[in-house]
Amino acid sequence: LTPLLGNAPSDHLQTLHSLYASQVATIVWTAETDGLMQADRRPIIVGIALRKSSDVTTAEGLSEQERAVFIGVMETVQELLAQRSK
8 A cells, every 4th residue: 555645643543544445445456356347457546535533542453433434434335336337
């Protein structure tokens, strides 16, 4: 991953943002492989904008809120790709 603009205010959030970007890219890449997108495989650029969270995590790993939001975002990305292929 190569961040082009901005940076996260903490190592934890930098890791979380990288996780979002890499997972979204993986979902799109996989959708192309599965034939959901009728296009040649190309490099993928992911832009994300995340609202600041009041849930500050001090321990390692994801908080339950971060985990729930992450899963929700990934499900939404998959649904949007599925709609695009129809």
